[in-house]
Amino acid sequence: MKALVLAGGTGSRLRPITHTGAKQLVPVANKPILFYVIETLVDAGITDIGMIVGATEEEIRATVGDGGDFGAKVTYIPQDRPLGLAHAVLVARDYLAEDDFVMFLGDNFVVGGINGLVREFEAERPDAAIMLTRVKDPSDYGVAVLDTQGQVVRLEEKPRNPVSDLAVIGVYLFTTAVHQAVRAISPSARGELEITDAIQWLIDQGHAVRSTVIGNYWKDTGSVSELLEVNRAVLETLEPGVDGTVDKESELIGRVRVEPGATVSRSRIVGPAVIGAGTKVTGSYIGPWTSVDRDCVITASEIEYSIVLAGSSVEGVGRIESSLIGKEVRITRSAGPCRTHRLIVGDHSKVQITPLSHSPEPLT
CATH class of the missing domain: 3.90.550.10 (Spore Coat Polysaccharide Biosynthesis Protein SpsA; Chain A)
Structure with missing residues (x-):
């Protein structure tokens, strides 16, 4: 056949x-x-x-x-x-x-x-x-x-x-x-x-x-x-494992996979979630049912129930959920109040996000 x-x-x-x-x-x-x-x-x-x-x-x-x-x-x-x-x-x-x-x-x-x-x-x-x-x-x-x-x-x-x-x-x-x-x-x-x-x-x-x-x-x-x-x-069937680097100030909860070359610092990741090879997660929260692909940068942000494709960066934004973010996208903060964001972003895009009206407590 x-x-x-x-x-x-x-x-x-x-x-x-x-x-x-x-x-x-x-x-x-x-x-x-x-x-x-x-x-x-x-x-x-x-x-x-x-x-x-x-x-x-x-x-x-x-x-x-x-x-x-x-x-x-x-x-x-x-x-x-x-x-x-x-x-x-x-x-x-x-x-x-x-x-x-x-x-x-x-x-x-x-x-x-x-x-x-x-x-x-x-x-x-x-x-x-x-x-x-x-x-x-x-x-x-x-x-x-x-x-x-x-x-x-x-x-x-x-x-x-x-x-x-x-x-x-x-x-x-x-x-x-x-x-x-x-x-x-x-x-x-x-x-x-x-x-x-x-x-x-x-x-x-x-x-x-x-x-x-x-x-x-x-x-x-x-x-x-x-x-x-x-x-x-x-992700519900994910085999957890850490092949990258997770510092002592970070917390992994549930089924979390950190792929080779990925680094997680001062962050909390609640599974099921996967962090792709070469990705850097710093001072951030990655929530359940989230896939972050290879060579991404996630800094001072919160992401849940989302897919982030390869080579993208999410820096200094509030909370992103139920989103699909394309390859090599750059998402940064902008002026103005906002509490949550939902994004469908094409490849090679640049998006500015308004920050929360108050600064969240640092994640430890």
Whole structure:
């Protein structure tokens, strides 16, 4: 079995972060989301991976390489424009050849892996298998309708009036039957070839389509709130450890990882949290569910439930929470009263923050 990983999307919901980088490479607990996808596939025994890439191809190639670091072989498949998931299958036809394959969206996160789904597919050999999960707002997703026996009878892509709360998540398994399906469908009202339409075609033609409703944790990391929530979930499994330097005036509470070359002085860090390699934290508070990437500087500031990307500095500000801060961002204080801040800051930005109306007591 092969894998087809979709890593060519524009990441519009994560702008401005994705104006300058691939959404699939935004880190969760200091590791790119795409790495978790590849590791999930390799853990399921799938090492031959085709990766659909677009405008960010160069960055993804430089980061992932040939897949050898993961125990995989990665073949890059350019797609001129993101014209739908079914279009990605069309583009990858030569690579996929006559093999069964799993299609995995490169910005989706599944706790618990897909081993069970793959083994079941190999044993039963339906023409398609999909994973479903119950969601609060089905109109944002492809939605599945099941009959009384639990068989898939209908799929709809982002319906205005959903008749089901079962969302199709970004993991699909197919036999070669899907190649006929993607050639048979027409673009949707969005101008895309929808994979839900292709699966519906399979159902209408009498092909076997299986579904599995999962209770495991799943997230589409396409928005800031979802990304922060996945970061929180991953940090909950963090293995604590100090490979950097922590002085006697600092306090680490709970699951905290300080990576090699990082230094923590006169600061308090409450886990789960990770401090990246080469980062310097001085006179600051880092609260739960926070990931600070490599080579950052955090001085006289408070950060909680946030992600700070590589090379950024946060100096002399009050409190930052529920924030995503891009690469090489500089955040400093400015004049004026303010008690808390929420930031979504693009790469190479500079931001001035007003200080608290009173100076906080130094952290010891």
